[in-house]
Amino acid sequence: MKVNRFTAPTMAEALKQVKATLGAEAVILETTEAPGQVTVTAAVDLDAPGAATTEPADGALLSEVRELMSVVRELVDEQWRRQPPPGGRGIRRLHRALLAQGVDGVIAAALLRETAERLERGTRLDTALAAALGAAPPPTTPSVRLFFGPPGDGKTTTVVKLAAQARRAGRRVLLVGTDTYRLGAALELERYAHALGAEVRRAADPAALTGVLGEPGRADLVLVDTAGAGPAQPGELDELKGLIEAAGTGAGRTLVVSAATGALAAANTWRAFAALAPDACVLTKADTAPGGPIVAQLWRERVPVSHVAAGRRIPDDLEAATPQRLARCLLAA
Ligand SMILES: Nc1nc2c(ncn2[C@@H]2O[C@H](COP(=O)(O)OP(=O)(O)OP(=O)(O)O)[C@@H](O)[C@H]2O)c(=O)[nH]1
Ligand SMILES: [Mg+2]
Known part of the structure; x- marks a missing residue:
């Protein structure tokens, strides 16, 4: 040997x-x-x-x-x-x-x-x-869901796409922005919310998020956007953990990650986010790479991919993931 x-x-x-x-x-x-x-x-x-x-x-x-x-x-x-x-x-x-x-x-x-x-x-x-x-169980569909993942992988775009799809289906949507790092992040979310006819709130820390989520007369669907974090940002990951705890165990946790993530980055990304126990994943930028390494990593970790995004168009470039679609990701070479 x-x-x-x-x-x-x-x-x-x-x-x-x-x-x-x-x-x-x-x-x-x-x-x-x-x-x-x-x-x-x-x-x-x-x-x-x-x-x-x-x-x-x-x-x-x-x-x-x-x-x-x-x-x-x-x-x-x-x-x-x-x-x-x-x-x-x-x-x-x-x-x-x-x-x-x-x-x-x-x-x-x-x-x-x-x-x-x-x-x-x-x-x-x-x-x-x-x-x-297809063996992985489907993700649950709670009315509150947090979205997190590496910087720039498409969290905000995905949140807005999902909000637009929910609005089309006649649901009342609340978008919550928690990104206090990137200049203009809150404004960006507010603009989208106004265009979609969704409510929007800012929550700069876990206590504020608890407050927003506890308000009466809440929307049917609450989507919480967060700041990018990753293996190299332990501080941001800690803050994310605080927000997730504030949202409570009933809230869904979606990891948003790009299909362009290579095998090493996929392993590191998983290591960084495993402690946050995501129950779903959105694979973004599938128009730029097949996504084999990250799809394989998520399969191993038993995190179901709920959606695949293959473009920037809101809301069209977001489809529900199927095992057949993910098989195509792995077979593309
Ligand atoms: N080609 C392509 N671009 C995408 C897709 N999803 C998002 N983008 C683009 O990726 C860039 C970053 O998207 P954002 O949604 O701002 O990413 P983010 O994760 O919220 O970024 P941070 O909040 O800065 O961490 C934008 O230019 C988006 O238009 C996709 O599926 N395909
Ligand atoms: Mg963002």
Whole structure:
């Protein structure tokens, strides 16, 4: 068993190195990205001649890696036998698509296994993948919902799109702005609210939010927009936690995250927001990237994707997510 790490400016070049050093049998275990640099960790069971940079691995890691490799190889081989190369169909196609998008190797192996279990003779790959993705329970639909996520990923736009859709359905909507960081954030929300015929309030801190939510004669739907936060902003994440606590356990919690989030950023984003226990996610900017790494990460964490946004138009560019739509995200390469 060899576990090697390869660094290159692009994913294609790193994968080329993997193949040259470890051969076509190599299994990708992990990919990480930094500006201008991609690192791929790959393993191969056999002693590959010419492998120069073997890294020692501890016993537990080695057995985990070995188990994963055998799962991946078994699945790929079995599907290959059952569905010989018809233009890249079957589990091999999914494997390639996940690798091409840089989906974390461990999550990819789990997705391959779940999909393969549903890939009976005659079942289409996208149908089997959608069935594997569809296992997550649907998010609840409370009347108060908070939206949070990394800066600039589309929280405010999503809140306004949802408000516009609710107004079209004749619902009374209240928008609550809590962003005290970005200049003009409150004004932006107020303008949208007026255009939509929705109510709007500001809540600069948790106590103010409790007050707004406790007012009588409230709207049918309350959407709370928050300031961007992320792994690099522990202070903002703490403030967010305060707002969520103030909204109470009955309020929904939606993570808003861009489809352009790479595998490393997806893992870091999840680490930052896991403590806030999101019960739904909106995948934004699906018009700019397929979103495989973040869709896979959310699937692993059992956070259902409620909506997909694929453009800036309000309210049209926001659709309810379906397992088939998410399968398309993962299969795009
Ligand atoms: N292409 C594309 N752009 C989008 C989408 N959703 C939002 N945007 C754009 O992304 C930019 C940021 O959107 P905002 O809604 O302000 O993002 P935010 O998360 O509220 O940003 P902060 O409050 O600053 O953290 C705006 O220019 C939006 O028009 C989408 O689905 N596709
Ligand atoms: Mg905003």
